[in-house]
Amino acid sequence: MKIKGELEMRSIWAVARNTIRQAIRMKIAAAFILLMIIIIPIMGLTMSGDGTIKGRLQSFTTYSLALVSLLLSILTIIVATFSLTDDIKQKRIYTVLTKPIRRIELLMGKFLGVVMLDLIILIPVSAIIYSIILYIPYHYKADPQQKQQLENEFFTARASIIPPKPDVREEVREIYLKLKKNEQLPKGMSYNSIMRNLTYIKQMEKRAVPVGRQIQWDFENVKVSGRGQKIFIRFQYDVAINPPDMNIYGLWAVGDLRQISPITSGPGRTYFIERKDILGITREFEVPADAVAADGYFGVAFLNPPINNTVVIFPSGEEEGLEILYKAGGFTSNYIRAVFMIFAKLFFLAALGTLAATFLSFPVAILLCLSLFCTAILSGFITESLDSPGDNINIFYEYTIMPFIKLIPHFDYYTPSKYLIPARLISIAVIAEIAASMILLKSGIILAFSVLIFKFKEIAKITV
Amino acid sequence: MMQNNKYAIETFSLTKIFSDLWGRAKVTAVNNLNLQVRYNEVFGLLGPNGSGKTTTIKLLLGLLHPTKGKTLVLGGDATTTKISSRIGFLPEESYLYKYLTAREILDFYASLFSLPARVRKSRIEALLDMVGLRAAANRQVGTFSKGMARRIGLAQALINDPDLLILDEPTTGLDPIGTRQIKDLIAELAKRGKTVLLCSHLLADVEDVCDRISILYGGSIQAEGKVKDLLQQTYKTQIISDSLNPSTIESIKGLIIAEKKDFEITSPMEKLESFFIRTVAKAQTKAATTSGAVSTTQIGEFLTAKDKEKGILDKLVTAETQKEPKSEPVQTQKPAEVHIEQRPDTELIRKLTGQEDGPKPVEQKEQIASETEEEEKIREDLLKELTDSQTDNADKQADENKGRAGNA
Known part of the structure; x- marks a missing residue:
């Protein structure tokens, strides 16, 4: 029925x-x-x-x-x-x-x-x-x-954490007001497109590392479980001027970076790594998971050494952008x-x-x-x-x-x-x-x- | 089941206008049609091509939406599952799933009804026997001939033991034996209290089986009534008897001449249909005698299955006796000659091929002999019908017809 x-x-x-x-x-x-x-x-x-x-x-x-x-x-x-x-x-x-x-x-x-x-x-x-x-x-x-x-x-199967996009709204607004004051706004462009361009430029600036300078990403709530685990840093280089051998040298500091900076709290090791990587290809390196501080803090810093002789830019795309990964599951279920x-x-x-x-x-x-x-x-x-x-x-x-x-x-x-x-x-x-x-x-x-x-x-x- | 309506099919000023893309009326296919089909009658819907027969059926079944008017099928809406589970429909052409085997097709259609698996299985087998496709049951339907496809179409229409059977051109593509089987089937179903709506332009088919007919033209009814009333020539008298000796004929002639009427005396002609069936049946038994095996031709299977027809019908209808309409005493008496003509052939076929599993050639031969005698008798009975319809067969008997003065 x-x-x-x-x-x-x-x-x-x-x-x-x-x-x-x-x-x-x-x-x-x-x-x-x-x-x-x-x-x-x-x-x-x-x-x-x-x-x-x-x-x-x-x-x-x-x-x-x-x-x-x-x-x-x-x-x-x-x-x-x-x-x-x-x-x-x-x-x-x-x-x-x-x-x-x-x-x-x-x-x-x-x-x-x-x-x-x-x-x-x-x-x-x-x-x-x-x-x-x-x-x-x-x-x-x-x-x-x-x-x-x-x-x-x-x-x-590794969990991935991507650094948040830097908030540049305030800075962009300031630049806009300054341009407007000086009557330097480009002609024939609407407010929206000017703002969009300025935001793009500003965000790019945040990801660009001039020679001799460094950039730092801070991650919170990183939870690596189990002993002997590793934590992976996945990244890609982009540059302003291509170096002759297409290789970029990098000095990385990974771990509880707060220990280096004046405000030190909690234990956690810091690892220093020197690398030479080809640009334009996603690369990965690993550090032991004890680099993560007990409160879940994990820092990654990159120093652009003078040998590179160019500004190094970290792309922002989904595939190319910097991320940290750590084991969180098995291959089969993934x-x-x-x-x-x-x-x-x-x-x-x-x-x-x-x-x-x-x-x-x-x-x-x-x-x-x-x-x-x-x-x-x-x-x-x-x-x-x-x-x-x-x-x-x-x-x-x-x-x-x-x-x-x-x-x-x-x-x-x-x-x-x-x-x-x-x-x-x-x-x-x-x-x-x-x-x-x-x-x-x-x-x-x-x-x-x-x-x-x-x-x-x-x-x-x-x-x- | 209650029949709260006195008609199995009823339409109220049913109109269907086909319009073009912009809504302009193009064709009026059905025009203010008021059709009434009673329970337990075989109703023929006739008309030339394009007269709106098929459109009417599609409207009845809800495949088309009426522009105006309304239809009642078995007292309700044919698209509701309650009503549609009591309808069997054979479309104009048998549209089939080419990639399925005959058995799978029937199983698919059967599974759309709430039938217990056991009933479904036995019905499928019975129907395969009945339409003569048992040997081809596991063949993909795409390989079937037109007639075979038609048989599967018929089987799917009967799968639910319908109270109302709607047949659109059921005999297209069928050989004379298949045609005869369908006609017999219709008669048999009517006898068992079913209602049949038959849509055709093959007038001979309709004349043989229908109680009432309606002739459509331009989407509306041009003539309607009982076949008998419409066709009987009350101004003529027909006498059919066993063959008489010349002196008797002379004295009858004398009587008629005394009444000053025109007349014509001939031996009745057998219908080509009956002759054809007899010839094929004969040829088949001969083949069986020589080869000693059941003929595997399509006709053979079909004939073999013929005697099971009653079986399946019994199976299909056993629980349905209470469905006989009580609301109205419907008159369904057929012209007598239809019955006379059908019964012997059904028996003939059945007897000829009685042993569908292992035919015994000798027995069959005997049967043929006795059957032919029987058939002779029936031919006499057909006199009336034949003299009515076949006027051009007079040449043979010209000598005996000196007395006639010409056609009335």
């Missing part, structure tokens, strides 16, 4: 199973699975990265997961749009909808079928990738020292969370495809989904480039394009490799955010729309 308003799982399940069968028998899914099964092991053997075992692991992880994510995204879009539009086009839906199934049940069945198909493929394929990742160090006969290094830098990230994207795409199929024909629906998919991949870039358009467009796009872009999930923000390559922990908070925003909110809105459209759709009418 069925209570009114309640969904009949039996019908939804029947439709879902039928959708999976369709995808598999029509060889769409089979082609994708075959592609993955052939390419992934080849990748495992051929990708060398920078030649080290860690480099191999990193490049294989990056590209295999990216491949799975891309192929499954395309598969999801194809199946989600094709399954329903083809039923309508071939008029099979006449025989289905005249059976005691509600339209919402049919739609949910199609959606569930696509999501389940994704899981059916995603779970074994990511398990294969996982085993290849574990196998790579054995295949290349890593020695104990290398193994230890991999344990610390790859087969782990990998599973990374796979969940892929799944969340597929879930969203399945919802999107379902929506498109309710009111468009197959070619149009797939085109729409693919273009939205590309927008989602590039959403960071698009938002960034839209952040500084001409001032007249500003209001226009704020109320038209911007909400739309906000609804599109930021796929590029949640790439597994962003976390797995630097062995960065995917925190529960990140997972919760993805689940809430991509699965519950955005997919939910999209599915609600598709149910609404499909409910009132005139099925037998020809759709163009």
